[in-house]
Each structure stands twice: as structure tokens, then as C-alpha cells.
Amino acid sequence: MSLLELREAGYSYGTRSVLDSVSLTVDGGDAVGLVGESGAGKSTILRLLLGLAPARSGEVLFDGAPLRLRDRNLMRRFRASVQPVFQDPYSSLDPRQRVDRIVGEPLQSLRLAAGDEARERVREAVTSVGLDPDVLSRYPHEFSGGQRQRIAIARAVVSRPRVLLADEPVSALDVTTRVQVIDLLARLRREHGLALVMVSHDLSAVAAVCDRTVVLRDGRVVEEGPTRRVLSAPETAYARALISAVPRLPR
Numbered sequence: 001m002s003l004l005e006l007r008e009a010g011y012s013y014g015t016r017s018v019l020d021s022v023s024l025t026v027d028g029g030d031a032v033g034l035v036g037e038s039g040a041g042k043s044t045i046l047r048l049l050l051g052l053a054p055a056r057s058g059e060v061l062f063d064g065a066p067l068r069l070r071d072r073n074l075m076r077r078f079r080a081s082v083q084p085v086f087q088d089p090y091s092s093l094d095p096r097q098r099v100d101r102i103v104g105e106p107l108q109s110l111r112l113a114a115g116d117e118a119r120e121r122v123r124e125a126v127t128s129v130g131l132d133p134d135v136l137s138r139y140p141h142e143f144s145g146g147q148r149q150r151i152a153i154a155r156a157v158v159s160r161p162r163v164l165l166a167d168e169p170v171s172a173l174d175v176t177t178r179v180q181v182i183d184l185l186a187r188l189r190r191e192h193g194l195a196l197v198m199v200s201h202d203l204s205a206v207a208a209v210c211d212r213t214v215v216l217r218d219g220r221v222v223e224e225g226p227t228r229r230v231l232s233a234p235e236t237a238y239a240r241a242l243i244s245a246v247p248r249l250p251r
Contacts, residue, residue, distance in 0.1 A: 001063065001064040002025040002026060002027050002061070002064065003026050003027055003028050003030075003062070003063065003081075003162060003163060003195055004025075004026040004049055004060075004061070004062060004082065004163060004195075004197075005023075005024065005025045005026070005060070005061040005064075006022055006023055006024040006025075006045065006048060006049065006055075006058065006059075006060055007023055007058050007059050007060075007061060008021045008022075008023055008057065008058035008059075009021070009022050009023070009045075009048055009055040009057065009058035009059065009060065010022070010055060010056050010057035010058055011041075011044050011048065011053070011055060011056050011219075012056055017219055018041050018044045018219050019041045019044055019045065019048075019055075019219045020218075020219045020220050021057075021058065021220070022041065022045065022058075022216075022219065022220065022221055023058075023221070024045065024214065024221075026049075026163060026195050026197055027195065028162065028193065028195055029189075029193050029194070029195055030195045030196070030197075030211065030212065031189060031195065031196040031197075031198070031209055031210045031211045031212070032195075032196070032197045032198070032210060032211075032212045032213070032214060033198050033199075033200060033205075033206035033209070033210035033212070033213040033214070033227060034046075034197065034198070034199045034200075034213075034214050034216060035199075035200065035201070035203070035206060035213060035214070035215055035216070035242065036215055036216035036217055036242065037217070037242065039218075040216040040217055040218065040219065041216050041218075041219040041220075042167075042199040042216055043167055043199055044219075045197075045199075045216075046084070046165050046167050046197065046199060048060050049082070049165055049197060050082065050084055050165055051067055051069055051075065051078060051079075051082075054069060062074075062078050062081075062082070076110055076111070079106075079110055079159075080106070080110050080112060080159045080160075080161065081159075081161050081162045081163065082161060082162070082163050082165060083106070083155075083156040083157070083159060083161040083163075083164055083165070084156065084164070084165050084166070084167070085149075085152055085153055085156050085164055085165070085166040085167070085169045086152065086167055086169075087167050087168040087169065087171055087172055088172050089145060089148035089149035089151070089152045089172065090140065090145070090148055090172075092152050093140040093148060093151060093152060094140075095139065095140050095141055096139075097139075097140075098136065098137055098138065098139055099126070099135050099136045099137070099138055099139070099140070099151055100119075100122055100136035100137065102140070102151065102155055103122045103125055103126060103136070103151065103154045103155045103158055104118055104119075104121075104122045104158065105155065106155065106158055106159045107121060107122070107158060107159065110159060112159055121158055122136065122154075122158060123136070124158075125154040125155070125157050125158040126151075126154045128154070128157060128188065128191075129150040129151075129153050129154045129157070129184060129188075130150060130184065131147065131150055131151070131154070135147075135151070144177070145172060145173050145174070145177065146173055146174075146177035146180060146181060149169065149170075149172075149173065149177075149181055150181070150184065153169075153181075153184065153185070153188070157188060157192070157194075160192075161194065162194065162195060163194060163195035163196065163197065164185075164188075164194055164195070164196050164197075165196075165197050166185070166196065166197070166198040166199065166200075167199045168199055168200055168201065169181065169185065169198065169200070170182060170200070170202060170205055171200070171201065171202065178202065178205070182204075182205045182208050182209060183208070185198075185209055186208060186209050189209070196209065196210070198210060201246060203231060203243065203246050206227060206231070207227060207228075207231055210227045211226065211227055212224070212225065212226060212227060213225065213226075213227040213230040213231065215230065215234070215236070215238070215239045215242065217238050222236050222238050222239065223235060223236045223238075223239045230243075231243060
């Protein structure tokens with residue numbers, strides 16, 4: 001039984017089809033990269049997997065059962081298990097809140113912990129992403145882009161999720177910081193047994209973190225397989241053209 005699954009999922013904006021019968025499985029501990037040109041449907045897949053929008057056709061399954069967005073108890077359990085990491089670490093953090101409130105927000109909103117337990121889990125989350133607990137009393141504008149993304153990742157892992165869904169998590173960062181955040185995601189995945197679904201135009205990030213890669217074009221899956229094979233010897237003409245056109249960052 002898969003942890004998360006898209007089954008023949010379709011989605012459209014108005015009359016424009018964005019996804020067409022896309023199927024995808026995410027098992028515990030999986031790391032899946034989604035690659036393709038802009039508009040291929042990558043971020044829409046993450047929206048469906050996050051429960052931010054209902055599929056127009058097909059279905060989304062969580063722990064083998066249909067994800068019912070109106071079932072509050074199910075969605076509370078789902079939100080604790082499936083957490084996002086967004087592209088821009090500055091706009092995803094409330095500038096009016098201190099870091100302790102930002103990181104601890106999922107614990108409060110999902111009613112997972114309070115008081116001393118919540119404070120300890122926030123400290124653990126911040127430490128796990130390589131930050132000193134002293135950051136908890138500060139505000140987002142006081143940090144670099146890489147530090148802000150670490151804070152965002154701490155917020156994502158504080159609920160002890162089973163899967164992270166990351167949408168271009170390093171694209172807003174400089175080259176050196178990108179490598180550091182990629183290595184952080186890989187370490188968290190190993191240490192906590194997290195599953196990861198990552199959208200990225202950075203093929204070096206996909207190669208470093210993901211075991212499996214899915215290539216999308218115009219809302220359809222055109223190729224899928226082990227990352228090493230897909231990136232080094234793609235089978236379809238579209239995947240070959242896409243991969244040859246995308247520069248890779250040095251590591």
C-alpha cells in the first residue's frame with residue numbers, strides 16, 4: 001500500500017487541461033523527482049498531493065484510502081503526515097512572527113503538542129536543520145536566504161511528517177547555499193526515513209536526492225524510472241532534449 005498516490009488524476013484551469021490521467025505512487029522512504037518544462041504540470045501535482053485542490057478526475061489516495069478534503073479528522077492526520085517546502089523562503093514565512101512561533105505553528109494548528117513539549121519539539125526541529133536554538137527569538141528578515149529556507153524546513157519537519165513535498169526548494173538560493181540545502185534534505189530523508197517528492201529544474205538536485213525521476217510534458221508522464229538511468233540514458237526523445245538543455249550545478 002502506497003503512502004500517497006495519484007490514480008489517473010486530471011486537472012484543468014477553466015478549459016485548459018493541466019494534468020491528463022497522471023498516476024504516481026509514493027511509498028514510505030521514496031524520493032521522487034518531478035522534472036519538465038514550465039507548464040508541464042509539476043506544481044499542480046504537488047497541489048493535489050498536498051490536498052490544496054481536488055482532482056477533476058481520478059483520485060488522490062492517502063494510506064490507500066481516498067483523500068476526502070471535507071473530512072476534518074482525516075485531513076488533520078494528513079496535514080501532520082504530509083508537509084510542504086515552498087520555493088521562496090522569505091514569502092513563505094510570516095515576517096511579523098518570531099521563529100519560535102513560525103516553526104511551532106503546525107504543532108498548534110494541528111493540536112499535536114503544547115507547552116514544554118511543543119517548545120522542545122521546536123528546538124529539536126531547528127537543531128535538526130543545522131541552526132542554533134538562539135534563532136528562535138529572532139525574525140525572518142534577520143536571516144540569509146539559506147537560513148530562511150532552513151527555518152521553513154524546520155517548520156515542515158516539526159510535526160514529524162512521513163513525507164515532504166518540495167516545490168523548487170533551492171531555486172531562490174545562490175549556488176553554494178543550494179548545495180547545502182540539497183545536502184540537508186538528503187540527510188533528513190536518511191535520518192528520519194522521510195519520503196520526498198521534489199519539483200526542480202536543477203538536475204543536480206534531483207540526482208543528489210531522488211531515487212526515481214518522473215518526466216512530464218503537457219500534463220502527461222512521458223518517462224519514469226530510476227534517476228541515474230533517466231538522467232544518464234533517457235529513453236524518450238523529449239526527455240533527452242530536456243535533460244541535454246538543462247545545465248547542472250557543480251557539486
